[in-house]
Amino acid sequence: MEHLLDIKNLSVEFALRSGNVRAVRDVSLSLGKGERLGLVGESGAGKSVLGFSIINLISKPGFISGGEVIFQGDDISKYPYEKMRRIRGNRISMIFQDPMMTLNPVLTVGTQMKETLRAHMNISDKEATAICIDKLKKVYIPSPEKRLEQYPHEFSGGMRQRIVVAISLLTNPNLIIADEPTTALDVTIQAEIMDLLLELCETENMGLMLITHDLAVVSEVTQRIAVLYAGRVVEVGPTRRIIENPQHPYTQGLIKALPQSAHGNRLNQIPGMMPSLQDMPEGCPFCPRCEHRKDRCATQTPPLRPTEAGGFVACFMEGACNE
Structure with missing residues (x-):
């Protein structure tokens, strides 16, 4: 299987007054095109830090202190900020734990989705709307044309997470990193979101890195x-x-x-x-x-x-x- 992502001896440290502490220690992993990999462990194991470090979203005082993140043949861990922005949210998308923390409560869903598209593509409003509707259909949001005009608080928790998944799909990424994507949802909705991610990986040939503490979930998806x-x-x-x-x-x-x-x-x-x-x-x-x-x-x-x-x-x- 051709490798999409190669993590080689990656270390992440946080600079504290008492000295540097290492949250990720010499991690080496690979992910093939269209492959689904689960990262499992207790809280504090370093799963989310590893996921964030792949797209260089580690906030100060954190920093990548060693190793490489090879994505499609390039070491993106050394990319400058502007060059990394063209990768982040475009070729690599991330789904976060809480959709209400991801979505802006004062902007309509359509406005937020179109902003994502315009950040990475030079397209008209009509083209952007068509792409947004198509992605909402892919995640089984009913009446997508109407939903574009609604605000996040008008959706249920499961529907909000589906919208977050739709946003992550807007640019047809090669890799999705899902950080505990079902933590805030009830069991029935969790299963629906996991089934949706599995279906999308198979139909779109996307790689998936699923970060979770739940072995039962990864056993079904990865x-x-x-x-x-x-x-x-x-x-x-x-x-x-x-x-x-x-x-x-x-x-x-x-x-x-x-x-x-x-x-x-x-x-x-x-x-x-x-x-x-x-x-x-x-x-x-x-x-x-x-x-x-x-x-x-x-x-x-x-x-x-x-x-x-x-x-x-x-x-x-x-x-x-x-x-």
Whole structure:
């Protein structure tokens, strides 16, 4: 599969008075054209920071401190601001968690959609309107001509998120980064939005990076999963293989914590908490919480190594992790 995106040894730091802290640590990932990749982990694992860093939306005091973001053959992490603007929202679009934070409440949906188009294309108002209507139809918004004249507060939460998806599609991007796109929605609407993203990826041949803490969601939508912990990738591989046979103790804990894994018993809980970025332990960051830890785990950081099933895992205890 031809690669659309290659992230190589990417690190992101935040400059604080007490010193720099690393939120993303030497992450390397790839995404093929039309492929769907899930980024999974607890809150604070670095998922959203990684997503924002791809399109260089890290606000100060944050900055990319190392590595490369190769998009369609070019390292866009080194692009100046104006050149990056031609990529951001055009060839790479992002869907954020809360549509009410994304949409301007005092502008109609049509005005906001046309502004996005004019930022990247030199087209007439008539052409822009036609594109807006077409994209609203693609996300199954009824009466799209009428909806263009309405304001965000006139839509339900699920409809607002569909509009955000439609805006992300306006320029026919090659890649969509979806950051917890269904967090604020009820379960039924979540399923509808996920089905919509899956359908659009298949029909439009777009790459999708889905950032979420919900393994159940990624198991239905993505083809590969990357599990993040404390800013590092600890496991990556085909979705079905990771769900059915996780190799890393952290991935195993996440899957055992799913309600459908309880079978009427108490939910499994991973002991302890993720370490603070300002107080990262030496060695494997998961070591203090791991029931399989050995002496070397406290002093050495395990590298990502290939597994027999075609994935990669950052763990020294291969035998202990094949439960």
